Amino acid sequence: MREDPEGFAVVFDRHYPAIHGYASRRLGPDLADDVAAETFLRAFDQWERYDVSQHSARPWLYGIASNLISGHQRAEARRYRALARSAGAEVEAPADLDGRLDAQAVRARLAEALAGIAPSDLEVLLLIAWAELSGEETARALGIPAGTVRSRLHRARTRLRDALGGADPTAMEEDF
Amino acid sequence: MDEITTLRENWDTAPPSADARDRARAALLTRIARPAEAPLVSARPAGVPVVPARPRKRTAWAWRTGIATAATSAVLGALFLVGGTDAPTPAPAPGARDRPTATGAPTRPAIELAAAYASGQPFTAPRPDQWMYVELKSQSPGGMARSKGQQTSSTVRFWRKADGTQEAWPDDNGQVRISPTTGSTPQIPVDYPTLAALPTDPAALITRLRELIEKPALHPSVKTPSPLDKLPEAELNAATFHAIAGILSNTLLPPDVTAALLQAMGMIPGLVQAPAPETIDGRPMLSVGAVTEGWLRQDVLLDPQTHAVLGFRDVAVADHTRDVAGKKTLIPNGEVQSLTFRTAARFVDAAGATS
Numbered sequence: 001m002r003e004d005p006e007g008f009a010v011v012f013d014r015h016y017p018a019i020h021g022y023a024s025r026r027l028g029p030d031l032a033d034d035v036a037a038e039t040f041l042r043a044f045d046q047w048e049r050y051d052v053s054q055h056s057a058r059p060w061l062y063g064i065a066s067n068l069i070s071g072h073q074r075a076e077a078r079r080y081r082a083l084a085r086s087a088g089a090e091v092e093a094p095a096d097l098d099g100r101l102d103a104q105a106v107r108a109r110l111a112e113a114l115a116g117i118a119p120s121d122l123e124v125l126l127l128i129a130w131a132e133l134s135g136e137e138t139a140r141a142l143g144i145p146a147g148t149v150r151s152r153l154h155r156a157r158t159r160l161r162d163a164l165g166g167a168d169p170t171a172m173e174e175d176f
Numbered sequence: 177m178d179e180i181t182t183l184r185e186n187w188d189t190a191p192p193s194a195d196a197r198d199r200a201r202a203a204l205l206t207r208i209a210r211p212a213e214a215p216l217v218s219a220r221p222a223g224v225p226v227v228p229a230r231p232r233k234r235t236a237w238a239w240r241t242g243i244a245t246a247a248t249s250a251v252l253g254a255l256f257l258v259g260g261t262d263a264p265t266p267a268p269a270p271g272a273r274d275r276p277t278a279t280g281a282p283t284r285p286a287i288e289l290a291a292a293y294a295s296g297q298p299f300t301a302p303r304p305d306q307w308m309y310v311e312l313k314s315q316s317p318g319g320m321a322r323s324k325g326q327q328t329s330s331t332v333r334f335w336r337k338a339d340g341t342q343e344a345w346p347d348d349n350g351q352v353r354i355s356p357t358t359g360s361t362p363q364i365p366v367d368y369p370t371l372a373a374l375p376t377d378p379a380a381l382i383t384r385l386r387e388l389i390e391k392p393a394l395h396p397s398v399k400t401p402s403p404l405d406k407l408p409e410a411e412l413n414a415a416t417f418h419a420i421a422g423i424l425s426n427t428l429l430p431p432d433v434t435a436a437l438l439q440a441m442g443m444i445p446g447l448v449q450a451p452a453p454e455t456i457d458g459r460p461m462l463s464v465g466a467v468t469e470g471w472l473r474q475d476v477l478l479d480p481q482t483h484a485v486l487g488f489r490d491v492a493v494a495d496h497t498r499d500v501a502g503k504k505t506l507i508p509n510g511e512v513q514s515l516t517f518r519t520a521a522r523f524v525d526a527a528g529a530t531s
Binding site: 154 | 180184191193199200201203204207345347353355
């Protein structure tokens with residue numbers, strides 16, 4: 001593949017929006033610009049050693065992005081806490097006419113929950129929820145066994161579920 | 177709505193600005209234009225897979241179906257080819273039973289006898305409110321587990337509701353926690369209703385499994401898969417073998433589906449069968465497996481008399497050096513990397529119940 005490096009631009013065109021979107025959800029749009037750009041630079045530098053003909057490029061790219069995002073752990077935690085605070089009023093507000101929490105309130109609760117999840121568990125949860133990787137792809141992206149992915153996901157989901165107060169936070173009439 | 181879906185649907189983000197995208201693309205093109213011998217990023221980010229040299233590193237599909245890892249040591253003899261040829265097999269012929277085998281191989285491959293055994297087993301379909309309970313015991317004393325710092329033995333118990341809606345796993349304190357059936361996007365389904373409804377024609381079944389495995393893992397915005405996203409044929413065959421092994425290991429299914437899975441397994445090109453039983457975990461077993469990446473064979477272990485499926489094994493068939501973050505581990509030819517036995521599989525009335 002290195003014989004045709006210009007071909008890597010195709011990888012960029014195909015995956016940049018998704019990688020940027022993932023980084024933006026975790027870090028906000030400004031840092032996402034940097035992380036997404038750096039992801040593809042690093043990917044290109046590793047391209048010669050990474051056998052893209054044998055693997056989907058997607059988990060590989062998310063693995064690089066995850067590693068870069070982990071360097072902004074404090075910024076990410078601050079972002080979640082800020083989001084939780086900014087919508088704090090809505091969390092306490094009564095349910096709307098449908099008996100459902102409005103999206104902003106749900107997001108605030110999610111942010112509060114995400115801020116309390118261990119980084120290693122959070123990384124797995126968000127690759128599955130936001131990057132929409134499978135468990136196997138997440139294992140490949142992070143270079144960890146699938147069993148570890150499962151246990152980390154279980155812990156993260158449990159924390160998230162507990163923080164949300166039940167299985168379906170959008171329909172918790174009794175709780176709110 | 178489960179919490180994964182909630183998280184997905186309540187956390188939108190704006191698309192990247194055209195300016196940011198253009199800058200990123202320009203930076204990449206500049207990097208591409210740089211001579212190849214110029215210094216590149218020297219440090220590999222942790223966890224990013226790299227191919228050090230051919231044969232390729234072990235890929236994660238080996239973990240795809242969640243078979244726990246394990247091991248003993250074993251001396252492996254010559255093997256007989258019992259699967260198809262190395263030619264692509266998008267639609268295997270239904271007449272696999274008549275396919276000739278290598279000289280000296282049994283006239284009827286063990287995997288077909290295993291299918292025949294499975295088809296005759298008693299089975300009572302579960303009620304939708306019942307749970308499938310499975311217990312797997314594993315050992316993993318090989319170099320692969322050592323290099324990952326994994327436990328050398330483990331017991332995994334889990335429950336999946338027969339209606340497919342929920343699953344239950346013990347938490348760190350041993351308390352069984354029920355959750356919606358994993359909503360991550362598994363290529364191979366894990367829920368009972370879907371698996372029980374798999375085609376019972378082995379050719380149709382293997383085609384279905386290949387479709388699931390091949391389904392490109394692309395962002396929804398990508399309409400045309402890239403060659404980068406396609407699995408090569410050899411890996412697809414190995415992934416199909418492992419997917420079937422995983423379903424057999426992790427699920428209790430109607431006899432006709434189980435038999436079809438074993439027959440489908442027998443159609444996978446390159447399948448090899450040991451010429452004679454060997455002693456594994458204190459009892460004779462016959463192995464049928466598929467070699468992947470040139471050094472590792474995944475086996476289904478059969479009772480040599482009844483041909484009942486007894487367990488699963490990963491064993492090195494060539495010396496292999498595993499490099500994890502610069503730490504090299506030699507995995508010698510013949511070393512068993514994992515050995516897994518299903519010690520319980522039954523339908524019970526509640527999550528947490530074992531009988």
